[in-house]
Amino acid sequence: MKKAVNRLIFTTAIMIGTASIGMSANAALPFFSSDKNEVPSLAPMLEETTPAIVSIAVEGTQVSRQRVPEMFRHFFGGQNEQVQERPFKGLGSGVIIDAKEGYVVTNNHVVDNADEIIVKLTDGREFKAKKLGADEQSDIALLKIEAKNIKAVPLANSDKLRVGDFVVAIGNPFGLSQTVTSGIVSAMGRSGLNIGGYEDFIQTDAAINRGNSGGALVNLRGELVGINTAIFGPNGGNVGIGFAIPSNMMKSLVDQIVEFGEVRRGLLGILGQDVDAGLAEAMNLDVNKGAFVSEVSPDSAAEKGGIESGDIITHINGLEVSSFQELRAKIGTMGAGAEVELTVMRKGKSRKIDVTLGDATGTVVAAREIHPALEGATLTNGKTERGNDGVMISELESRSAAASIGLQEGDVIVGVNRSRVTTVADLSRQMEEVQGVIALNVQRGKTSLYLVIR
Known part of the structure; x- marks a missing residue:
């Protein structure tokens, strides 16, 4: 995904299981040998931790939709859009966060649209995984495998993480077998990267590359502190700037998936x-x-x-x-x-x-789910200054498709082609029914205007 300055590549994940999941009694894993004659090493900690980090292989079909210009529609049987299906395969990483239940956490983008998900353990065993739920905007997914004699990673409190703390990234970069890299926490609370709907990243200089998606970021006790989810660098290469989703954020989301089967934001x-x-x-x-x-x-x-x-x-x-x-x-x-x-x-x-x-369930959606021309906007049920119901542009990415048609943050859409719109569901239904040009009736403060989508 190209950005104005550089390139952000998705790469990582991890996380917590149920509300009862917490730090295990054996969480304080040693990273130095007690023998003074031995060289200090992370090996004892990694021997305990790495069995819980898995490789994930997926297969599926990706569906792409492209709007057909009106002048060319007769070539496509009068259809408004062209649909293409392409098979794909992918590799990523994941983390076992509950050994008893067989819960594995990974990034949503690793398993999105996958028809088959295979989880491979470090001992060579392979299991078909079932996706219990996912959240696209925060990029997490929860899987379940039926397996015995497996290990889980204990959870750390990511709110206590500080800049300068040592961390270790574990995953499967470039399709290689499990790889371990180390570094420090470079920054906390990073946002504005435009790679997800909800950004509150841990920044680290531990080497993270393609295929690390879903892998773990752990502290020197072997406790999970984050999900390595993106890298920042030219041509997708590691330059010492990687990003991870904090474990506390992920635990909250996974707890919701476990309880409700979905994220209730x-x-x-x-x-x-x-x-x-x-x-x-x-x-x-x-x-x-x-x-x-x-x-x-x-x-x-x-x-x-x-x-x-x-x-x-x-x-x-x-x-x-x-x-x-x-x-x-x-x-x-x-x-x-x-x-x-x-x-x-x-x-x-x-x-x-x-x-x-x-x-927020059912009221806040990414506008691209309704129409490609609205990509970059977040829609919420809201009201105009006059108190009328409508669909508010609660957030808007600069230089997005939605911004290019003239929408602004705080605008309230109240009509589509002169048909009244009061909720996000109304807007979605009306835009699905329209063929050809779409005119959005927008209330901006006390001003009413129309924005045209061709």
Whole structure:
């Protein structure tokens, strides 16, 4: 996937199983020999940990859809789009996180659209895996295998991870057998990479390459701290900048899949932006980082909890929030109904506010799922300034297809070709029925306009 500066390649994963999964009694695995005559080595820890890291092979069919220009449709029997099916094979990595249940976590992109998933252990055994659930926006998937005598990786608290901590990446790069690389935590809370809907990455200089997707990032005790999920470098090569999904984020998501069979994403109900020096000066703020709240949705968890526009959210459950993206990722990967303590700055004073997250299931979707021309936008059931129901553009990627047709963050779509639209489901249904040109009726503040999709 090409980006403006460089190239981000998906590569990793891991994670937790059920809510009862925690740190094992044997979690403090040694990484130095007790014999003073021996050279310090990570081998004792790796001998305990690597059996829980697996290789994943997939086969499936990828379906691509391409919109056919109206002038050429007679060549395709009058069809609006051309559908192509292509078989594919792929390799990745995974982590056993519950030996009793046979739970294996990997990246969603490793197993997406796969018809067959084979998990291979380090002892050579192979098992067909069943996908229990997945979440595209956070790029995790939970698999289950029927196997005995297997090992699981204990879970660490990724919130306690610090820049400078030593970490080890384990996976199967380039289709090779299991490979181990080491490094340190280079940064925390990385976002803005545009490789997923929810980004709150651990950055590491441990070498991560193609095929590491789904592999584990562990600390020197052999405890799982993250999911190596992407690399940043020219031509897809490792340059010492890799990214991993924190284990705590993944545990929350996997717990939801185990309980409900799907991710029931939490919803706070705010719009906002990062706090930077410019905003701090313009608004005469006392802080230079955090999440600035520009708008609070009516009847949302934020409004019920007492969040107001102009507030700056600085902490969530006692942990510092550096940006709006980081807040969004943490909230979005918590389950609906989760109780959250937010620390906010309001008129120079700090206060704590307790909120119970709403349920975003079925109300927040990536617009590309509805129409290719809307790719890059996130849609939410919302209201116009006049109080009318519609579909709000809650988030918008710059230079995306949706931005190119003129949509802006905060816009509310209220009609398609003069047919009224009040929910995301309405919008999806109306756009499926339209053939040819689509005219979106958009409310932008107090202004009404039409944006045309050809």
